[in-house]
Amino acid sequence: MMNPLIPLLVAIPLAGSFLTMILGRFIPGIPRYMALATLLLIAFISFWLLVPGGTASSVYTLGGWEPVSGVPIGLYLIHDGFSALVLCIISVIGLLSVTYSVSYMARYTNENYFYSLFCLMIAGMNGVVLSGDIFNIFVFLEISAISSYALVAFGVEKNELEATLKYQVLGAVASFMVLFAIGFIYWSAKTLNIADIRTAFSEGSQGSHYILIQILILTGFGLKAAIIPFHAWLPDAHSSAPSPISAMLSGVLIKAVGIYVIIRLFFNMFEITEGMATAITTLGALSMVVGTFLAFGQWDIKRLLAYSSISQMGYVVMSVGIGMLVMARGLRSDVAALAITGGIFHMINHAAFKGLLFLNAGAIEYSAGTRDLREMGGLAKNMPVTSATSLAASLSISGIPPFNGFFSKLIIIIAAVMGHFYLLAALAAVVSIITLAYFMKFQRYAFYNVEPGKIKKEIREVPVPMLLSMITLAVVCLLLSLLALPGIRESVLSPATEILMDQLKYSSQITGM
């Protein structure tokens, strides 16, 4: 069952990146259209693969090296229920960010470098999500990381350079930890294929450094995902980057190369142990609570949004951690499934509303020329569309009923209560209220709160491509709440949960046994 579309998801953006770079030198004005075409193709393919996906996942072996007596020897690209969802997030947010960039990036020079790096980042993320091989995950992780370092520094002013320096140093430390862990894994399992490592570990060749491997992996990818003790780079990097890139970093990158890999490896590669499950749940709860308090005191819009990302990612990690804990204790598997579904659902929702909020922040910066909340006010009259879409996103992120954020938070809280984690459920509810408070602060200071005589007439609404992306994302925020409906949930979210919870399914699709 080789699906020839799967490798195209990595090949198209990679080719798009280099072609943009070369053709952009000779034909001015073409890079934006090439990037748009690339992202459109990717979006089309990833949705095409999602629809018939269902429970059947497909595997592509690069070079056609079939497994020899159940031992995989080639490189594998695996497209299953979970990676399908993440691929869709990447392509949708990517497409809308490129559309937004068409107007936004006009102020910057070297347009072809921007679009080229953008496509390279997409290629790296798609590679991480599809790869079934732990060393390839590292390679694609570095591809996306290096291009994101360059994109954060795109403005090359003092702040951008400082932010990218922090990001690079911490990112490099994370990469080396991952590489070190890969060394240990290869040492004890003698293979690099995730499914095969799983088989080797479950047959008892874990070795005394099993815990060390898990801690190195959790620290390495935790640094990439900015879970709370490892978060120092995130607010600087995400607030200094150009706004479409902030939307990509916060909306997609920390999920695709951080949370996704943590979830994938801890469910499908390691045996779930109660100790690690507790550690992951604790880190998630800590991120959720501390992130929200750090966000509360911010006056810079993009820093506020960046800290809020840490807090919302805490929800995802905590919810998945609850699922792991319930599974490790061998209790009710329906509660575990609910918790994991809640986590994945919140991850998808967060991509939509945080992407939208960063695009709104970019629109405000574009028109009003400031990011400080204290210097704004009364923008609702001048920028009606930005105001309306950001209100939708704010309500979404704080969990107000018709929007998607409500349903995912509800699922998480219900799962926590059903698993008897009453403290975590209470914390999740309280953090949600604080989130509402600081987003109301954002709304009030930016769009309302008019002091008489301070209304600036010259501020106007942003150009059409930027409006188009913002309106689309606001609609997506509303539509995603449909995923909570019983019929749709089974066909979209459940395959992802099943592939994570079924211990044998992931490895059997590769070894064919």
Added chain:
Amino acid sequence: MTVYWLCFILFLTGLYGVITRRNLIKIAISLSVMEFSCFLFLALIGYKEGGVAPIVDMADPIKPYVDPLPQAMVLTAIVIGLATTAMLMAVIIRIYRKYGTFDIREIKNLRG
């Protein structure tokens, strides 16, 4: 076993350098030390006492071969490491032009 411990100590030395040094160039060098300790570790995993290069000679196929896969991994990782280091150095040079210093204590625009 000693070599593995030495390798781990080299990794920790690099980490210590990243945390304590204040000169940006020295931080970059410490990162390189960490990186190369990883490479060394990978190469050590594939090494076998008295092993030969894994090129199968049909006349005498059974020999103690070293594991070629970690070597391929190290080669890939070195290329990636080159890109990371080049990127970091480019940023450090830019920072020197903007701030006029390599001292990390002077570079503190972003707070809070």
